Amino acid sequence: MKTMRMPIRGVLRASAAAAIMFTGLSAVPAFAEDATAVPQNDLLNATLWMQRSVEYKATTLGIYTLAKGQLNAALTDKAWTAVPDKQGENFGDRPPAIILDADETILDNSPYEASLVTRGTDFNPKEWTAYVKDKVTKAIPGAVDFLKYADSKGVKVFYVSNRTLEEKPASVENMKALGFPMGGNVDTFLASGQQPDWKSPKENRVSFIAKDYRVLMMFGDNLGDFTDKYKGTYDERMKFFTENAAHWGHDWFMLPDPEYGSWESNPFNNNYKLSPDERRKMKIEALEPWKPKE
Numbered sequence: 373m374k375t376m377r378m379p380i381r382g383v384l385r386a387s388a389a390a391a392i393m394f395t396g397l398s399a400v401p402a403f404a405e406d407a408t409a410v411p412q413n414d415l416l417n418a419t420l421w422m423q424r425s426v427e428y429k430a431t432t433l434g435i436y437t438l439a440k441g442q443l444n445a446a447l448t449d450k451a452w453t454a455v456p457d458k459q460g461e462n463f464g465d466r467p468p469a470i471i472l473d474a475d476e477t478i479l480d481n482s483p484y485e486a487s488l489v490t491r492g493t494d495f496n497p498k499e500w501t502a503y504v505k506d507k508v509t510k511a512i513p514g515a516v517d518f519l520k521y522a523d524s525k526g527v528k529v530f531y532v533s534n535r536t537l538e539e540k541p542a543s544v545e546n547m548k549a550l551g552f553p554m555g556g557n558v559d560t561f562l563a564s565g566q567q568p569d570w571k572s573p574k575e576n577r578v579s580f581i582a583k584d585y586r587v588l589m590m591f592g593d594n595l596g597d598f599t600d601k602y603k604g605t606y607d608e609r610m611k612f613f614t615e616n617a618a619h620w621g622h623d624w625f626m627l628p629d630p631e632y633g634s635w636e637s638n639p640f641n642n643n644y645k646l647s648p649d650e651r652r653k654m655k656i657e658a659l660e661p662w663k664p665k666e
Contacts, residue, residue, distance in 0.1 A: 413488070413492070414652065415485050415631055418485075419485045419631060421630060422485075422631065423482045423483075431628055434514075435627060436513075436517070436518040436625075439518055439589060443525070443527070446589065446623065447468060450464030450586075451464060454590045455587045458575075458579045459587070463582075466586040468585065469530055469585035469586065469587055469588065470529055470530070470587070470591070471531075471581060471589070471591070472532070473532060473592040474543065475533065475593070476594075476629040477515075477627050478512050478519070478591075479546075480511065480512050483509075484500065487503075501539055504542050504546075505539070507546040508546075509546050509550075511550045511552070516552060519553055527588065528558065528560065529555065530581050531547075531560060531561045532574050532577045532597075533564070535564065537563050537565050537566055540561060544561050562577045562581075572596075573600035574596065575599070588623065591625045593626065593627040594633040595633075595635070596633075596634055598616075606638055606639075606658075609634075609635075
C-alpha cells in the first residue's frame with residue numbers, strides 16, 4: 373500500500389567508529405575508520421528479503437493459493453461478504469467482486485526501495501512518480517494467476533490504490549502488460565483523488581464498490597487496506613485485529629510487507645517532522661527485548 377507515500381522510512385547514517393581491542397594493558401585499534409562504509413538503512417534487510425528470499429515468494433504464493441480455495445466457497449454462498457457493514461440489504465444477488473490494494477499486495481516495488489538503499493536516500497514523491505511511469509514494476513508471486521482465475525469465474529477485480537491520478541495511466545498499462553485483469557468496460561482501478569472524497573483512507577471507495585457488487589474478499593499489505601482506523605495507537609490497532617479475527621485468512625488476506633506501512637510509523641506517532649534518527653530512536657524504544665540475567 374503506497375499512501376501518496378509520505379516519507380515512511382528514514383535513512384540512518386552511522387559514522388564508522390574505530391573499535392578498540394584490549395590486550396593486557398595496551399589498547400590496539402582493531403578497525404580503522406572507513407570513510408567508504410555503506411550508510412545504515414532500515415530498508416536493507418527488508419528489501420533483501422523481498423528480492424532474494426524463497427521464503428517471501430513461498431509466503432505470497434501460499435496466501436493466493438489459500439484465497440483460491442476460499443473463493444470457490446464464497447461463490448456458492450450468497451450470504452458471504454467481506455464487508456457486512458457496507459453491503460446493505462439483498463446483496464446476495466449482486467455480481468461478485470474482490471478488492472485489492474496494489475503496491476506490495478499485487479505489485480512488487482522492491483526495485484524502488486533498493487534504489488533508496490543503494491543511493492543512501494529517502495522516499496521522494498517525484499522520484500516515486502517517475503518510477504511508476506517507468507512501468508518496470510513486477511507482479512507479486514501468485515497474484516496474476518489467482519486474479520486470472522477469479523476473472524474466469526465472473527468475479528470483477530477492483531484495485532483500490534493510493535497511487536495518484538497522475539500515476540494511474542502508467543499503472544494500468546504496467547498491470548495490463550503483467551496480465552492482470554483490468555475490468556473490460558468498467559473502471560476497476562480506483563486511484564486516490566479520482567473523486568473528491570477518495571483520499572488516502574479507503575473505506576469510501578470500498579463502499580462505492582459494495583453498492584453494486586457483493587464483495588467476497590479483500591487483500592492488502594497494510595491495516596489501512598482494511599480499515600480507516602489504521603493510525604490509532606498500538607492497543608487500538610491490536611483491538612481491531614482481535615475483533616476481526618474471523619476475517620483473517622477467511623475473506624481478508626494480508627500480504628507481508630517489511631519495508632514500510634502504518635506499523636512502522638506507529639511507534640513515532642506518524643510524526644514525520646521528526647528527524648530520521650529521532651524516529652529510529654522511538655522505534656527502538658518500542659521494542660520488547662529479552663534481558664539476560666546477570
